[in-house]
Amino acid sequence: MKSANFFNDVYEVVRLVPKGRVTTYGAIAAYLGSKGSARMVGWAMNNAHSYNDVPAHRVVNRVGLLTGKHHFAGPNRMQELLEKEGIEVVNDKIAGFKERFWDPSAELAL
DNA sequence: TGGCTGACTTTCG
DNA sequence: ACGAAAGCCAGCC
Numbered sequence: 057m058k059s060a061n062f063f064n065d066v067y068e069v070v071r072l073v074p075k076g077r078v079t080t081y082g083a084i085a086a087y088l089g090s091k092g093s094a095r096m097v098g099w100a101m102n103n104a105h106s107y108n109d110v111p112a113h114r115v116v117n118r119v120g121l122l123t124g125k126h127h128f129a130g131p132n133r134m135q136e137l138l139e140k141e142g143i144e145v146v147n148d149k150i151a152g153f154k155e156r157f158w159d160p161s162a163e164l165a166l
Numbered sequence: 167t168g169g170c171t172g173a174c175t176t177t178c179g
Numbered sequence: 180a181c182g183a184a185a186g187c188c189a190g191c192c
Binding site: 100 | 186188189190
């Protein structure tokens with residue numbers, strides 16, 4: 057198990073996302089570099105069900121749209137979790153996404 | 167080993 | 180402005 061080194065990196069970054077903030081698949085992929093494409097990040101999230109500390113609901117597509125909400129326990133579970141953290145969600149998308157956007161390459165920029 | 171998959175992103179029409 | 184297609188790369192069968 058956990059042969060997937062790439063997945064582990066994705067989960068680690070997602071866990072680092074501050075509460076009340078969101079990030080994108082592309083941002084994570086860019087932070088990881090050549091390790092994988094944006095699709096791989098989304099696919100990694102699919103595997104995230106095996107983990108219990110991966111806030112996948114904080115990960116959205118580049119426009120702040122909750123594309124992965126369908127993969128949650130409930131279709132509105134993702135939005136509910138986001139609103140619970142103080143993130144306003146309208147029409148399945150993050151309100152003021154630009155302000156809520158958390159870029160690992162910028163915040164972690166080491 | 168080889169080929170399909172995927173919760174994205176970008177570009178052409 | 181909207182729609183469709185290609186690119187991307189590691190994991191899984």
